[in-house]
Amino acid sequence: MLSRGDLTDGEWAVLEPLLPVSNNRCGRWRDHRQVINGIIHRLGTGVQWRELPERFGPWKTVHKRHLLWSADGTWERLLRHVQSAADAEGDIDWNINVDSTITRAHQHAAGAPQTPPPAPSPSKGGRRRPVRRAGRRDAARPPGGGGAPGEALGRSRGGLTTKIHIAAEGRCRPLSLLITPGQRADCTQFELVMDKIHVPxxxxxxxxxxxxxxxxxxxxSNRKIRAYLRKRGIRHAIPEKKDHKAARLRRGSRGGRPPSFDKARYKDRNTVERAIGKLKQFRAVATRYDKRG
Structure with missing residues (x-):
């Protein structure tokens, strides 16, 4: 479902049985198909939520439904169902590729409300730390280095950025996806991305x-990732860094054998680049406008 158009009849037939039929707080839901089409339109064009065309219904309904389903796992459940059906038909290539991409954040993405830390209890002998007054550098910096904690917004050389870590299967479709602040190193998120692969x-x-x-x-390319893959019995094609190779050679026989590397397999790594390219056809993914992760 990487199309930027409205849902087709075939796509809707797959998704409709999986969606909730009522809302205990407000009675029946507004037409799910209309709302999902509005969400797809907004993600594809990057338009402000309040500027959604009237054919998608009230913009607040579309926005709140998107936030609710992001929080309660509805989108994840739909993805798992589609992946399960594809795997049953043998339509998933399990030679996967992992990479990440930077998404520049618009200035409107900063400033999400932060949850204040709990005050220490006097009965437990806790004392409040003195509140440091914000200097000139602190006043110019957005709260939390760019946004509230947990909103995957941080500072890197490009300014306010978010990083998308993705594992894509051999047909350029994402199997798992994780977002972090833009300054996070790729290697630190590898195991988390791998652990999110979950196809029923x-x-x-x-x-x-x-x-x-x-x-x-x-x-x-580091020992921890290679050990993780070796422990799970997963073959890998990860080139060795030049400094790692030089350090290994300096140690002679104590440096151990060079890691195996399949050049032919490594040529297929372009599939994750193409998957990222497809995701970034959605303007709201290519540029982050939302305050919430």
Missing amino acids: RAGHGRPRRTPDSVSANKAY
């Missing part, structure tokens, strides 16, 4: 979580 079986059995092989660039 169509029948009985545990969800599939282990790919046939993994390919990644030099940013993921």
